[in-house]
Amino acid sequence: MTVTDVRPLDKRRCKVLTDGDFAFVLYRGEIKKLGIKEGEELKSSTLSEIEEILLKRGKERALYILKSGDKTERQIFKKLTDSGYPEQVAAAVLDFLREYNICDDKRYCREFIAQKISRLGERVIRKKLIEKGINKELIRECFEEFKAELSLNESSDESVRKLQLEACMKAARKKAGIKNSEKDLSELLREMDEKRYRSLYMSLMRKGFDGDLIRECLGRRELLT
Numbered sequence: 001m002t003v004t005d006v007r008p009l010d011k012r013r014c015k016v017l018t019d020g021d022f023a024f025v026l027y028r029g030e031i032k033k034l035g036i037k038e039g040e041e042l043k044s045s046t047l048s049e050i051e052e053i054l055l056k057r058g059k060e061r062a063l064y065i066l067k068s069g070d071k072t073e074r075q076i077f078k079k080l081t082d083s084g085y086p087e088q089v090a091a092a093v094l095d096f097l098r099e100y101n102i103c104d105d106k107r108y109c110r111e112f113i114a115q116k117i118s119r120l121g122e123r124v125i126r127k128k129l130i131e132k133g134i135n136k137e138l139i140r141e142c143f144e145e146f147k148a149e150l151s152l153n154e155s156s157d158e159s160v161r162k163l164q165l166e167a168c169m170k171a172a173r174k175k176a177g178i179k180n181s182e183k184d185l186s187e188l189l190r191e192m193d194e195k196r197y198r199s200l201y202m203s204l205m206r207k208g209f210d211g212d213l214i215r216e217c218l219g220r221r222e223l224l225t
Contacts, residue, residue, distance in 0.1 A: 001042045006031065015084065018042065024054060025084035051089065058085050058093040063102070070108050073097075074133025109134050109142040117146070117160070118167045121208025161213070168209045168217040175203050186219055 005017040014031055016023050026036070030053060034046055042050075058080055065071060065079055073094055080090040097103035109129055116125050122143070129139050147160050176188055189197065197218070204214045 001047070003036055003038055003040055003042060006036065006038055009084075024050060024086055024089075026050070026053070054085060054089045055092055058089050059096055061085075062093050062097060066102065070111065071103065072105055072108050072133040073103055076103060105134055106138060106142060108132075109138055110146060113142055113146050117163050119170070120167065121164065121204075121210065121213075122160070123210070124206075124208025127208070164209065164213055165217060168204060168207075168213055171204055171207055171209075172200060172217055175200055189218055 001018045003016060003018055004020050005015075007015045007017070009015045009025060013025050013027055015025055016031070016036060026034075034049060036042070036046070061080060061083060062076055065076060071079075076097070077087075077090045077094060080093060081087060085093075094103065112129060112132075113125060116128070120128075126136075126139055126143075130136065176192075178188065192200070201214055201218065204217070205211070209217075
């Protein structure tokens, strides 16, 4: 592996390219210590040292990223590669996080569902989890487990529907501008013309609530059937 370029990235770091492709980022002092120069081959011992440096730094970076809150594996992988870590190093960092149960997509998925179910529709929750890198099968499994744990006396689907109806009502009141908790939403809906009603309906649809739930929430099924 030949070093083809060493480009300054900022005052302290340089981007090292090998065989014409981007390879890794090191501090200037590390480059000097390791004797990395343009046009020269990287010895296997030097490569091992580089990997050791990057892996240690990658672990520290990942732990720092997780300080602000749990992340999915895809989010951590992207943040590391965007910061200049080679993909193989990012993958090794994820192995380390999994080994110590620091990063767990299933735990993230379950907690996300629990946090969002009273604010967003199930469809949007699923979409957001997919965007964060959670696969559809794991999302399905986590929703099933969440529903099963909700209630011992009611069917899981009915328990989730109650939570979703409450979330839909809360979103409808917010969109309608009702700040006083004692004010009746149905009273405002009776005064609302069809254009405003449809605008409210579509706003709730965008939050992921299904049509039947919205019509139950708004109590005017006949307008949008």
